[in-house]
Amino acid sequence: MRRLALIIGFVGLVGCGPEFDPFHLANKFRILTIKTEPPELVLDPGLLTGEITGPVTLPPPVEMTALHPPADGIRWRWDVCLLSLDSLNGFQCVTPELEVTLPSTDDTATLDLLQVLTAIAGDFGGIPDGMGGADAMDGAACPPFLALPDGSCLGRLDVQVKVTAGPPGEEIVAVRKVPVYFDAEREPNRNPDVTGITVTGDPVRGGEITLTAELDDASLETFVNLSGDTRTERPVMSWFTTAGELQPGATFDDDRDTTLVLPTDETLDTVEVYVVVRDGDERRGIDFETVSITLE
Amino acid sequence: MRNRRTSLALLVGALFTPGVGWGQTPAEEAPPAEEAPPAEEAPPAEEAPAEEAVAPALPDGFEPPRLLQEVQAAYPPEAQAEKLAGDVVLQLTVDEEGAVSEAAVVQSAHPLLDQAALEAGFQLVFEPAKMNGEPVPVQLNYRYGFTYVEEKVEVAAPVDEEQPTGTLEGRLYERGSVDPLPGVRVILRELELETFSDAEGRFRFEAVPAGPVIIAIEDDVYGDLEDEEVIQAGEAVEVTYRLEKESFGDRIQVFGKRPKKEVVRRTITVEEIRTIPGTNGDALGVVQNLPGVARTPFGQTDLILRGGGNTQAFLNQQPIPIPFHFGGVRSTVASALIESIDVYPGNFDPEYGRVSGGIVDIRLREPRTDRLHGYVEADFFDAGVLVEGPVGDNGGFAIALRRSYFDVLLANAPLPSSFSITTAPRWYDGQILYEYKKGGHRLRALAYGSSDQFESIIEEPPEQNTLIRGDAVAKLEWVGGQVEHTWDLDETVQHTLNVAYLLSGIEFGVGEIFRLDFLFHELYIRDTLRATLDDGLDLRLGMDVVNRWASIGALGAATGPPREGETGGGFGSDETVSIDYDDFEANCALFGALEWKLGPVLLVPGVRFDVFSTIDDYRLQPRFSARWEVTEGTVVKAGVGRYVEPPEGQDTAPGFGNPNLVAEDSLHYSVGFEQDFTDAINLDVSVYYKTFDELVTRAQSIDAASVDPSAAFGGTGPSLLNQGEGRAYGLEFLLRHDFSDRVFGWISYTLQRSERRDRPGEDWRLFDFDQTHNLVLIGQYKLTPKWSLGFRFRVVSGNPDTPIVDAVFDANTGTYVSIAGEANSTRQPTFNQLDIRVDREWVFDTWRLIGYLDLRNALNAANAAGFQYNYDYTQRTRAFEIPIFPSFGLRGEF
CATH class of the missing domain: 2.60.40.10 (Immunoglobulins)
Incomplete structure (x- = not known):
């Protein structure tokens, strides 16, 4: 509460800023946005638990494009992480086992979620400590990385795409989260x-x-x-x-x-x-x- | 016509038992003491005859107490009708500080006169008695004589029996305050007559020959005055003189110093609060000038004592929810109602708990009850009014209100079209105090509250963060009341019950992306019993209960607020905060302490037992302090104790924090000494060491079994764990000249280091407010009775800083997120600032006007306050604190 009061105390103290290059001036290599098509996915949880009871629509591949000013000699790397830390912690992937690199060398890439999950499941041998014990969700087991201590599962997973791009030694990093909802009824x-x-x-x-x-x-x-x-x-x-x-x-x-x-x-x-x-x-x-x- | 006279006080006997505290052998069992000389400034006329005093057999090395501040007893108006007169003899207990700690009537004249004598007796101030040079408590008898004078006080010898005569009577007031002036000499030289004004400032001459007469008034402080009046035969001429203070006495003003039992308690008086430069007369703002208290940048409101841990501000021993208004410019309690502020930077008494930092205890003064008083004041930030006065025979009231006027000023200020202010930053606060005293009972009722509000509409957000648009709201409001009853059951037992209720709320919103609503109902109960078990052995027992109903809601795109040691975070991030829960917690504590005086040594063992219901935790906290008066004016002191602090409410909120957290633990150690050089000049030096364990810090891995993944990966960031530790150590130095008629000031210096280790195995880092050196020089000098000049100069090590080493572009929000380097691995440049304040007083017949100019940062020093960055953190420039900033204020009081 005291800390909050401190933050609020700053609200009125907005001063004039120094003269920096404006945000809209793209006069150097930078990533202006990352478009994903579609922007979010809906996944039948049965796909993860193996308890599929009817016809299932597989999630489409996500086509991703990084928008940037023209530049030469740029190296591109696309990584996908299933569980990442927040902005206060620099968007780090929780563990290396939950991260895969996509096969792309330019400003576009394709994310096939099932393919990523399969890859991770192959690499990822166990449940991270503290991630719960794959308890039931509506009678079905959660995948290890979605299980909560109280037995429920996360209803949404923010898959993080990280783009590392730039001339060698001057790479910049951009991230984009693709929400994956485990709710077949949701309109994406x-x-x-x-x-x-x-x-x-x-x-x-x-x-x-x-x-x-x-x-x-x-x-x-x-x-x-x-x-x-x-x-x-x-x-x-x-x-x-x-x-x-x-x-x-x-x-x-x-x-x-x-x-x-x-x-x-x-x-x-x-x-x-x-x-x-x-x-x-x-x-x-x-x-x-x-x-x-x-x-x- | 009232004719009465109150006799002056006369010390008739001192009965002492050196080295024994209050509750000692009754006076009559001891031999009478030698007669002490009457105070020099006491009016000598018409005093009641002194009783014959027989000098006792004084032990070698004993010096009886000496009266420093005389207070005349007011002759009760009701006594006039009954023509009451007589002597009241009080038995006073004068403690080692020279204050009257106990008073009892041993010779009664009449209940009305007894009460008047008691009220005056408690206000007497002595230079304490000494045994072998060391102050000792004593008991002494003190007599107030009340004389009923039906007619004139002074009668001129008839020059001619046929010559017609008249009466001259008058009153003397202090100009401005309209306080009556007792003891002022009034002379009719031609008639060789003189008298002194009484307690109400009255004087009277009878049978003055008709015709012109020169009235002379002589006084050391209020100067001399001569006036001519014409006495009419058979008539009474009434005159009123308002005398203005013209010079200073040598008297040191003593503000009822209480004996110390803690290792470190530093007290600021209201006189000091009002005039310290750079604070605009704000009470809590002054606290930062004491040793052990970290300087916070302009606009921040944290009170950080001895290297961290939360610090709680109390008002009459009950917590204040939000001590400061927006920006820390003003505290939420009117300074004029404050008697003093006690600051305990560490090793505080078991009466206080639930924090591991320090305690700031604000003590409200009693309302003035002699007549109606008040003031109106205004300065750059706000305006306030206070009214106080008597209620019945035994009660008094005070009402203080204040409002800022930024909103009025900004309403007409030109603003960018993209930004409109609905409600500019504005605050209110108010206090209504009622006090009733009768016999051994004192009842104090206080209603108080505060409101801060800011609302704006952001039409066009900044292009680098387009999520923040719409209305921005910040409201901090609290209201409550407390009732305190103190009952002196007898001379040895006192019971105090204080019940307070507080309703406080926080509303905060940023456009449509983030909303936060906190609402608290809090009931505080503090019950304390103090008893003297034996000579030099006092016991305090008590209970400290808080019941809190909390409704906490937060929803939107934001990270949690950065914790100590962290940077970054904020609103409009890609994380989602979602909290909605109600909670009830009942935290109860029992405490007890002994005050055991063994000759020059005071031992205070104590213990506190806290139960925290929300986190299902309980802790026993033994505490011990000792003071040893090695020689006169020299005290060596030491203390050690355990202090426990529960996690803040939001840290245990399900889905946001970790409900399994336990309380943070801290150990305080300190040793030091105090040296009185004169009555006014004293030195206080302490060294301290503090440890912190089980500090709540953010988890950065999922290895720990207690991490709640819903908090860690649901968007709000990793959960929290009791995994941090800390240490703080330092030296504090305070050389102080107490407030006197003419000068006060202090030199405060703190050398300290405070470090934290957030997670096991990590390196130690600096605490956010680790300030290696903190030097504060304060001085105020009254050039004349009307002009005073003061300064404050501060040199403080810059705060630690965390460099930003990189940034990541968050494509979801279109913003850059900074990547912090090693926490607090760099430091801001040294801060220095000179503040100057000039006060001028204008005195009118019935009121006074005080104006001041408070010039902050008079040398316009460029003090760094961090960095400002461009959108992707590749460019930066220094940000600075306020430049030279003049502030004016006016205060009219009556």
């Missing part, structure tokens, strides 16, 4: 659908152009949020540019326009612009689009 979330970026205005050096994210509103779903309320997804658009200045760098809901102040640098011929669209709040759906602006 879908990614929003952004179909393009409309450019309005003449792209002259030093001038301004307007960028509009073309988002299919039909892709915005209704869902029940953490509080139990039914809501419609509130899209968030994060804009990035390899040069110039975006005003603003993020737009929300129906406000899908931003202004790009183009650079005056004569050595630049083109500017790459990206929009990453999230379906907002605690939803994890993502889509992105790219447009290349040729400077006049």
Whole structure:
């Protein structure tokens, strides 16, 4: 309680920040997002317990793409971990046995969950200490890594995908969690659908152009949020540019326009612009689009 | 017309039993002592005749007590009607500190006069009696004489029987405070008449020849005054003079020092609280200037004593839920109602428990009951009002209210369109105090509460964290009351029962991503019995109970708050917090302590037994302290004890913490000495060592069987375990000049080291507030009665810091998450700050106005407060604490 009071005490103490490069300026190699298609999986728990009683739909492979500014000489590595620690602990995988490396060497990869589970089950000889004793869940046994001490099972597993990319010695790390729900009845979330970026205005050096994210509103779903309320997804658009200045760098809901102040640098011929669209709040759906602006 | 006179006090006999505490042999069994000289400043006129005193056979080396602060007994108005007069002889027990600890009537005049004498007697202050140079408690007889004077006090000798005469009467008040001035000399020189004002400041001359007369008033402190009045034949001329203080006396103000029995108890008086620079007169803000208390950066509110462990703030021995308002600028209890603050940095008494850090005990003063008093004050942060006065014959009340006005100021301030404030940071607090005293009973009822609130709407979140949008709410509120009854059953037994109820709530929300609601109902019961078993042997027994009903809810995207030693975390992360549970806990403790005086040695063995229902844990905590008065003014002291602290509520919450946690354990050791150089200057040096065991820290592996995977991997982070340990050791030095008429100040220095080991096998790391050196210099000097100048200078080692060595991009939220390096492996630069305060007083007839300028960081030192980073933590720049910051304040009081 005292610690909380301390945190709250800071709420009002927001000061002016120093002049750093803005978040929207993608002027170096970085990962702007990782899109997974689909964004989450639903798995019949019977697949794990072996107690399948009817027809089962196998989870589709998850196609993953890392969005980044153009760069040469990048090495890519994709790892998947079934149980990872939280952000306070750097997203580390709980044990190496729960982690596998995917066969990919570029900015895309495919996650086949059943294949990963099979691989891990093959490597993973026992139950981690303290993870419980595979007690029953509705009469069925939990897989070891999902069992809780009270006999129940975790209802959701956040499979973590870790991307390590960059020139040798300068790698950066990005993570994406793919929720796997052990609930055959759940309607899985879908990614929003952004179909393009409309450019309005003449792209002259030093001038301004307007960028509009073309988002299919039909892709915005209704869902029940953490509080139990039914809501419609509130899209968030994060804009990035390899040069110039975006005003603003993020737009929300129906406000899908931003202004790009183009650079005056004569050595630049083109500017790459990206929009990453999230379906907002605690939803994890993502889509992105790219447009290349040729400077006049 | 009231004609009465209260005689001055006169010491008529001192009966002593050196080396024996209160409860000693009754006075009549001892021979009468020699007559002590009356206090120099006492008005000598018309005193009741002193009884013949026969000098006793004083033992060699004995020095009788000497009166330092005389207090005249007020002549009760009811006595006037009955024309009461007579002598009341009190038997006073004067302790080693010179305070009157006991008073009893041994010669009665009338119940009304007895009561008046008793009330005055308790306020007398002596230089203690000494045996071979060492202070000793004594009993002595002290007489108050009450004289009923029906008519004039001074009658001029008739110059001419035919000459018409009149009466001159008047009253003397202190200008500003309107307090009556007793003992001031009033002279009619031409008539060779003089008198002294009585306890109510009255004087009277009769049969003064008609015509002009020069009235002269002479006083060392209030200066001289001459005035001319015309006496009308057969009439009474009434005059009123308001005298203004013009100089200082040499008197040291003694604020009822209580005898020490703890190893370390440091007391701050209200006078010190009001004027220490850099604190805006805030009570708890002053605490950080004492040795053993860590400096916290501007805006933080933690009280960290002797290298850690929680510290509990008490108000009249019951906990305050939230001691500070937002940002730590102001404490939630009005400073003007505080008599003093006792700070126990360690080795505290068994009466206190459930924390392993220290204790800050705020003692409220009694309401003033002579008439209606009050003040209105305002400064940069807030404004407050206080009213106090009598209720009936035996009661008094005080009401204090305060409100900040940031919200009013910000309502008209230009803000970015992306950010609108619904309710700016604002706070309220208030206290209503009622006290009733009669006979051996004292009843004190207190209602109090505090409210902090902040609400804003974030229209356009920052682009590097787009999850935080919508309304942001922070509310901290508590309200409650306590009733305390103290009953002196006889001279040797006192019983105190204090019952307090508190309702407190916390509401916190960040957009639609995180909500937190805490609600607590708390009932505190503290029952204490103090008894004198024998000469020099006192016993305290008690019970300390807290019943807490808690409703805790938290939901949203957030990590748990970072724990001590951790960095990072926050709202809008990809983790999910989900807590919703109600809980009841009944924590009960029994405590007992003996105070055993063996000549110059005081031994205080004690024990406390705590039961914690929620965690199903109980602990026995033996504690022991000793003080040895080696020579006059020199005390050697030592203490050792066990202290237990239960985990905080959220740490045991199912699904968030670990319900299987047990209490944290700590051992305190300390030794030291105290040296009084003069009545006002004293030195206190202590060294201490503390250990911590079973500290609650975050699990980072799943090897331990008690880890709850639902907490570890359900999104809120690993669970918690009792696996940490810690140690803290240091030296504390306090050289202090107590508050006097003219000067006060202190030099406080702490040398310390505090370390933690979070998990078995890991290396020791520094505690978050490990401050190797902490030097505080405070001084305040009254240049004139109206101007005073003060300063505070602090040099403190920078706090340990954890470097950020990397960052991971979290694609789910589109934000970067910092990766911390070795915990607290670097240190912020040394902090230094000079604060200056100037006070000016304007005195009007019936009220006073005090204005001050408090200039914080007068040298505009650039004190580092960590780093600010860019979005991916590849760039950083230093952040600094507040630059030079002037603050003004005004206070009008009557």
